[in-house]
Amino acid sequence: MAARAVDGPERDYGVVLDEQTRAFAAEVRAFLASALDADMRARTGGEAGRVERGREWQRRLNAAGLAAISWPTEYGGRSATAVQQLVFNTEIAAARAPEPVNRNAINQLGPTIIQWGSPDQRERYLPRILSGEDVWCQGFSEPDAGSDLASLRTRGVIDGDTMVITGQKIWTSKAQYANWIYLLVRTDPDAPKTRGISYVLADMASPGIEVRPIRQITGRAEFNEVFLTDVRVPLTQVVGPLHGGWRVARSTLSYERVGQSRTHRIERRLRSLVSLAARSGTPQAPLGDAAIEDRLVRFAAQVEALRQIAADATAAGIRGVSPGPEASIAKLLTSEVDQSMATFALELAGPAGTLERGSPGAADDGDVALAYLLMRAATLGAGTSEIQRNIIGEKLLGLPRDV
Known part of the structure; x- marks a missing residue:
């Protein structure tokens, strides 16, 4: 996708930019001028339309190397400086660009896998987060474990090289169209409540997962309940140490x-x-x-x-x-x-x-x-x-x- 120059004076970011950052700012503005077309600005199609625009927008960002600029270069990012991130945020906001479909995975899960994941997990999951091939949702909160998250009751029982998960999650954004979920699961019920939890990645197509939308005051159903009944997940999909997921x-x-x-x-x-x-x-x-x-x-x-x-x-x-x-x-x-x-x-x-x-x-x-x-x-x-x-x-x- 060819980029074109953006006319007009350089934006005031509130900080002094060095030559490299000025060049980066110009690159971002040129990308937005080229990629942010009428299709991306449309607001038709309801929730399904918004999701599809988010997928396409993330594809365009990723193709330009802009999907996750704060990630290290070796994982598909740019190792951006704090000022470059500020510049990027400012330009995206000024252009009123749509959110990428994997917003939370880019900002939360990706950095967590970079910090805690195994080499195999980084190789497997990070590229597909950036491309939007995998869409993620977060399975942390439960009906009796919201602000006091460590009180969660969803349990994971080790069975050979797999974990069998049973429980319920709530307020799960994007669960209705996500194909992966990152979960907190109690795997050691006898340990103090913050020491017996594991951080697990699960395929939403796994048998035993049911999603039920929650209607909001806006009339939308952006949140969901997620029910897990004897869901089998390989232990290779535990991020960080088993029973040590609270730190993760x-x-x-x-x-x-x-x-x-x-x-x-x-x-x-x-x-x-x-x-x-x-x-x-x-x-x-x-x-x-x-x-x-x-x-x-x-x-x-x-x-x-x-x-x-x-x-x-x-x-x-x-x-x-x-x-x-x-x-x-x-x-x-x-x-x-x-x-x-x-x-x-x-x-x-x-x-x-x-x-x-x-x-x-x-x-x-x-x-x-x-x-x-x-x-x-x-x-x-x-x-x-x-x-x-x-x-x-x-x-x-x-x-x-x-x-």
């Missing part, structure tokens, strides 16, 4: 909490918010009210801080070190800022902001209402804000453990 899972959760994809989304929401405030037809437009400007400037400062945190955490991942408790700062701030911006958009839009997609006169074609409803869960997913504050207090501030 903590790496994944740290990557999830930083979430490069979260910074993409929050930057897109900020741009949409500024556009909404400035657009004629909204109650407060054109943008000129000092209070509105103050809110927007505060959001912009918070988003910039989050971009820097995410870029620094990605740089740590390049060195093979999972983000530490600082990731909880990123997760806490991102979810609460994201939720606040969605609420502010509803205030700006007025009554039109309450109208759903397909309704005449709906603000931003219904995106304002959709974002507001979706963001009700922002402070719950990937660990509640209360959990993140406990981690920050205990691990960073040295406060007594919450009991």
